[in-house]
Amino acid sequence: MPRTSVARQASALSMQYPWYPADLLPQLQSTLAALADIEVRYHSDQEQLQAWAGAIKTRFAVQLAERYQRERSPYVQRLTELQFLMDRMAFRH
Numbered sequence: 001m002p003r004t005s006v007a008r009q010a011s012a013l014s015m016q017y018p019w020y021p022a023d024l025l026p027q028l029q030s031t032l033a034a035l036a037d038i039e040v041r042y043h044s045d046q047e048q049l050q051a052w053a054g055a056i057k058t059r060f061a062v063q064l065a066e067r068y069q070r071e072r073s074p075y076v077q078r079l080t081e082l083q084f085l086m087d088r089m090a091f092r093h
Contacts, residue, residue: 046064
């Protein structure tokens with residue numbers, strides 16, 4: 001039987017599997033879910049807009065795209081922050 005200490009085994013495992021805060025996964029899931037909801041609503045609205053015609057269609061298409069970007073922006077920023085946190089935690093171990 002090999003003589004490997006439990007501490008050495010735990011250290012080896014921590015090198016393979018970085019430690020992340022317990023709330024990281026729920027934060028990732030909720031952020032991605034919010035982005036998915038925004039995507040679905042945007043594409044649904046775009047499909048409905050296809051039935052329209054003329055200048056009003058163009059105006060609403062622009063407003064729709066602006067709303068889409070405005071709603072998405074904070075969630076994309078949050079994903080960037082979470083990615084930074086994950087990268088930082090991975091390099092610590």
